[in-house]
Amino acid sequence: MKMLITGGAGFIGSNFARYMVKKYPEHEFTVFDKLTYAGNLENILEIRDKQNYKFVRGDVCDLNFLTYILKDTDVVFHLAAESHVDNSIGNSLEFTKTNAYGTHVLMEAAHLNKAAHLNKIKRFIHVSTDEVYGDITEGSFKEDAKLVPNNPYSASKAAAEMIVRGYYTTYKLPIIITRGNNVYGPHQYPEKIISRFICNLILDRKVPLHGEGKNIRTYIYVDDVSTALDAVFNKGEIGEIYNIGTHDEISNLELTKMLINKLGKTEDYILHVPDRPFNDRRYSLDLSKINSLGWKQETGFEQGIDKAIEWYKRNVTWWLKLLNHNGL
Ligand SMILES: NC(=O)c1ccc[n+]([C@@H]2O[C@H](COP(=O)([O-])OP(=O)(O)OC[C@H]3O[C@@H](n4cnc5c(N)ncnc54)[C@H](O)[C@@H]3O)[C@@H](O)[C@H]2O)c1
Numbered sequence: 001m002k003m004l005i006t007g008g009a010g011f012i013g014s015n016f017a018r019y020m021v022k023k024y025p026e027h028e029f030t031v032f033d034k035l036t037y038a039g040n041l042e043n044i045l046e047i048r049d050k051q052n053y054k055f056v057r058g059d060v061c062d063l064n065f066l067t068y069i070l071k072d073t074d075v076v077f078h079l080a081a082e083s084h085v086d087n088s089i090g091n092s093l094e095f096t097k098t099n100a101y102g103t104h105v106l107m108e109a110a111h112l113n114k115a116a117h118l119n120k121i122k123r124f125i126h127v128s129t130d131e132v133y134g135d136i137t138e139g140s141f142k143e144d145a146k147l148v149p150n151n152p153y154s155a156s157k158a159a160a161e162m163i164v165r166g167y168y169t170t171y172k173l174p175i176i177i178t179r180g181n182n183v184y185g186p187h188q189y190p191e192k193i194i195s196r197f198i199c200n201l202i203l204d205r206k207v208p209l210h211g212e213g214k215n216i217r218t219y220i221y222v223d224d225v226s227t228a229l230d231a232v233f234n235k236g237e238i239g240e241i242y243n244i245g246t247h248d249e250i251s252n253l254e255l256t257k258m259l260i261n262k263l264g265k266t267e268d269y270i271l272h273v274p275d276r277p278f279n280d281r282r283y284s285l286d287l288s289k290i291n292s293l294g295w296k297q298e299t300g301f302e303q304g305i306d307k308a309i310e311w312y313k314r315n316v317t318w319w320l321k322l323l324n325h326n327g328l
Pocket of ligand 1: 006011033037061078080083084130
């Protein structure tokens with residue numbers, strides 16, 4: 001089969017591409033990516049010489065090009081997005097364009113090919129986020145919970161889901177949606193809390209913590225996201241939604257203290273910065289549906305954090321130029 005991975009030069013997409021290209025030599029993979037500031041060909045260097053892999057630079061907002069690409073595609077994994085909440089507070093139009101309109105373009109390209117009997121996509125896996133549910137003080141969200149996005153990023157991801165649902169219902173496109181909690185691990189652009197703080201601490205710099213750091217997040221190691229997407233590809237049911245995550249909950253302050261401790265620093269390295277205008281208090285996902293597909297978490301939080309720290313220590317050249325280039 002011919003598989004397309006949009007956003008495959010980014011953090012999660014590249015991990016997934018490396019995993020799938022090696023696991024399925026019988027399938028052909030195309031990584032499709034615009035290479036924004038967050039896309040990096042170094043993330044997919046490891047598979048560059050594989051016979052079943054190719055890279056195409058392109059924009060998910062380009063309908064003509066995508067209609068052409070999807071003519072020769074069986075399965076789509078759609079990960080391309082603007083993904084950093086802080087950037088969406090200030091530059092949100094770009095988020096709506098890539099996340100909502102870009103997803104719409106992919107849907108329309110798949111629909112046009114189907115309507116013209118040029119090609120029928122067999123499976124379209126749309127990668128969304130737990131942030132579409134909004135926050136929850138106690139308990140966990142099941143997949144049928146109401147969507148209450150609270151920031152421009154999550155609003156654009158929720159908008160994308162609505163468009164996807166429209167094409168599933170009206171045009172019977174074979175869509176599955178995943179909603180994941182916060183992901184961390186090697187190759188994450190040094191802008192999100194774990195990657196950024198590890199890099200700062202390695203450089204002996206302070207770490208900018210939003211407000212008092214009371215907000216709670218749940219984390220999943222990036223390798224576990226790839227195995228979950230693979231489980232959804234193999235066993236997920238068309239038209240269904242699957243939460244992907246763990247129960248590794250930690251407040252931003254506790255996480256910061258953990259990283260500081262592991263990197264041999266003191267709490268003097270915490271720099272309290274103003275909080276976001278609105279910051280979801282807690283996210284939590286019910287995982288029974290993804291577990292029923294036989295998927296389970298392999299990497300515990302402590303182990304994953306150690307692996308991530310080790311990777312950032314060994315790959316300073318990968319992230320230092322990104323920090324310098326973007327004045328982080
Ligand atoms: N990182 C997380 O914690 C997390 C959690 C849940 C869901 N997600 C979702 O997973 C997906 C991947 O997230 P990530 O953390 O790897 O993001 P990322 O920012 O690291 O990568 C995004 C990739 O998309 C590409 N891209 C951006 N705009 C594009 C466009 N117009 N056309 C083609 N490519 C474009 C970028 O070049 C980059 O390679 C996103 O859809 C995100 O919403 C992420």
